[in-house]
Amino acid sequence: MAKRKMRFIAAGLVLAICLVASVMLLRRSHWAGQTTMPLERIRGKSNAPVVMVEFTDFQCPSCKKASLLIHELLERYPDDLAVVFKHFPLETIHPLVRQAHEAAQCAQAQKKFWPYHDLLFEKQEEWPKSKDVKAEFLRYAGDLGLNQEVFAACLNDPKTGLAISADAAEGKLRxxxxxxTFLLGEFRLVGSSQLHRDGARLIELLINERRRKRKN
Amino acid sequence: MKEEEKEKTRNQDWAALAVRLFVSSVFLISAYIKLLEPAEEFAAAIEAYKILPSFLLLPFAKIVPWFELFAGGFLLAGYLTRLSAAAAGILSSMFFIALASVKLRGIPLDSCGCFGSALPDDPWKAMFLDVVLIAASAYLLKRKTSAFSLDNWTER
Structure with missing residues (x-):
């Protein structure tokens, strides 16, 4: 009887340890690098103590909502927060979105990334329905005063997509x-609701932490 | 026991093993996918159901996959089989009720989040799978033994 009980407990313990250990072993993060911070894609002060990295898709409605929240956060923490934009086009569900990200990259080449970014979100319901999305993006470039010839050449340049692929690869690794998805130090927020609910609280937590460290 | 009855019990034990492997594999796949990705992903999926208050989303997203892991792992090994089957049945019923309530309230859901974000699954398919899992768990709960189980070894 006692032997049976011992066997029962030992089997349960070994099984539980194996299950927990398997998760711990597989859970290791693959990300060991430093995020790239292209100056043209940073909002806020680039030397701000708190950096939020956002991975965004121009066709996702939640990303549009989040972009408005980010504006509010930047207004609230003008000296302490910087937001780095990272391309993360979800091409399986949004077949046209990569072209939108390429267009934003081309606007970046003419120092107009943010106005173009805002316009893409503003017209989010329009351009995915367009029959000629490239012509639509070219028209947006014209509206923002960009050189359309240079913009068109950039859209056709295969190198334009490299930065997008690099950002998406970084996202996958992270x-x-x-x-x-927003990465704030060791914290992560997924979706505009999590940003709305916890964004300000986490930013303040990180600002206070940095201040404490500086004092010490 | 007659030879015929013994043969019947043996066949039923093999059938129970097959059911155990099926239920455990679904639970283990679901658990590992969720446990290996950040809990915030599953929390965002649960949020779309509009059932839990926001302060419970992250704790729920962190805890539930562990229940799935233990239910799946214990069923795979045949350890505390009936208790694990009961847990699997309760979890499947819970997921079914959550999905049904979403459908009844007309909330659009692209993916149920059942297998994390790695395997987006249609809510109707997920509800069908939940029904199959509930039936399979009830079968295991009813059976006292199954082939290749730790329960048999510890009872010896």
Whole structure:
């Protein structure tokens, strides 16, 4: 009887340890690098103590909502927060979105990334329905006063997509699966609701932490 | 026991093993996918159901996959089989009720989040799978033994 009980407990313990250990072993993060911070894609002060990296898809409605929240956060923490934009087009569900990200890259080449970014979100319901999306993006470039010839050449340049692929690869390594995803130090927020609910609280937490460290 | 009855019990034990492997594999796949991705992803999926208050989303997203892991792992090994089957049945019923309530309230859901974000699954398919899992768990709960189980070894 006692032997049976011992066997029962030992089997349960070994099984439980194996299950927990398997998760711990597989859970290791693959990300060991430093995020790239292209100056043209940073909002806020680039030397701000708190940096939020956002992985975004121009066709995702939640990303549009989040972009408005980011504006509010930047207004609230003008000296302490910087937001880095990272391309993360979800091409399986949004077949046209990569072209939108390429267009934003081309606007970046003419120092107009943010106005173009805002316009893409503003017209989010329009351009995915367009029959000629490239012509639509070219028209947006014209509206913002960009050189359309240079913009068109940039859209046709295969190198334009490299930065997008690099951002998406970084996102994958950092376990980004959906958009928008925000990385704030060791914290992560997925979706505009999480940003709305916890964004300000986490930013303040990180600002206070940095201040404490500076004092010490 | 007659030879015929013994043969019947043996066949039923093999059938129970097959059911155990099916239920455990679904639970283990679901658990590992969720446990290996950040809990915030599953929390965002649960949020779309509009059932839980926001302060419970992250704790729920962190805890539930562990229940799935233990239910799946214990069923795979045949350890505390009936208790694990009961847990699997309760979890499947819970997921079914959540999905049904979403459908009844007309909330659009692209993916149920059942297998994390790695395997987006249609809510109707997920509800069908939940029904199959509930039936399979009830079968295991009813059966006292199954082939290749730790329960048999510890009872010896």
């Amino acid at each position: 376990q980004v699966d959906s958009t928008p």
